[in-house]
């Protein structure tokens with residue numbers, strides 16, 4: 306007896322009705338072939354707990370069925386694991402199996418492996434679609450909520466009427482967007498502190514949101530908001546590294562849209578730096594701040610350890626960077642003889658008695674001279690690297706980065722899948738993964754060729770550093786050192802520098 310199995314889930318995303326599925330199956334059979342129909346209406350294919358399907362299984366086991374026909378494989382099951390077991394069961398009872406949409410021969414091991422593979426990729430595709438549907442759903446709600454508040458600085462709200470109803474979105478506010486751009490440029494390019502930007506705006510009597518004076522908090526909050534960025538793969542990468550969730554695929558980060566970042570801010574963590582429980586959505590409006598400038602500002606904000614608001618030590622431009630090579634505690638300078646002799650000591654030894662480093666870690670002037678010389682060398686190597694490269698083609702570069710992120714996502718999915726697959730499938734998945742790995746390496750090397758240097762991120766201050774050094778104030782040197790160096794480990798007989806940027810520009 307021929308069995309026709311049809312299934313449609315309750316949400317009707319499968320679109321083809323049960324009646325059509327049955328009709329299509331019947332067309333495969335010679336006229337008037339006797340058959341039994343097992344229709345499951347309103348059941349998902351994610352498991353096999355479906356009444357008609359169970360009835361079919363019982364009939365298979367009772368030996369009543371010799372052939373099963375279905376519209377598509379995923380009508381039977383959407384789980385690769387279930388499917389593999391079912392195929393085994395059908396084989397055991399001598400039941401052949403066809404779908405009207407896919408062709409394969411379940412009578413051979415290769416045919417069954419093919420089935421498995423088709424199912425595997427159907428599952429992969431479907432998971433992607435499901436995630437997209439779910440996330441878009443949440444994104445809509447969140448966007449609506451977001452736009453319930455006042456428009457972010459530099460923007461104003463407009464309302465569009467379309468066939469889908471009213472759509473609220475943002476557009477640049479001609480009165481304030483210039484200030485917004487200036488803010489990013491000052492903080493990102495001129496390397497001014499947050500406080501200095503606020504002072505300049507106050508002096509120029511630029512109105513601030515809320516009507517009171519500008520301060521570093523206000524500036525920081527505005528710079529942190531990705532609403533104005535022209536989002537690209539670098540922006541995606543930056544937020545991904547911070548643990549942010551996305552409602553869009555990386556491939557969508559090519560259109561230069563602004564972003565909405567939303568989520569509950571944990572009061573106990575650092576205010577604007579921890580966004581790990583946040584979600585980022587591409588907004589419908591176009592961004593106005595180039596992604597490279599936006600990210601430069603984020604990097605500065607990330608590295609800003611409230612130093613702007615703290616009285617800097619007047620003794621050295623290395624404040625905050627010097628650590629004891631033995632215990633890791635801060636190494637601080639002390640001056641004697643009216644600042645003529647400045648020496649370093651470990652606070653781990655003096656304040657916590659936990660370090661046996663020498664009481665005097667050497668002269669500060671000597672350490673400054675070494676670090677200065679190393680900074681010059683670093684800047685020289687960096688400039689050489691930059692001058693060799695033509696201006697990076699941003700679009701081509703972004704395309705490659707998108708490709709790499711997409712390949713990564715596919716590899717991850719395949720790895721997840723391999724965990725619950727049988728041997729034949731795993732072998733196939735392994736091949737697929739190593740092909741993808743090759744593809745990724747290919748993209749990576751093309752990316753390297755395209756931009757062996759992030760020229761757009763090399764500020765003039767670094768290129769001309771040796772010539773400008775003596776003209777720089779203590780504060781300027783300090784800011785520069787902080788930009789380049791994460792920490793300096795000081796030993797009795799020398800030091801080593803941990804650079805923030807080694808020459809591996811992603």
Ligand SMILES: [Zn+2]
Pocket residue numbers: 629630631632633634651652653654660661662
């Ligand atoms: Zn120490």
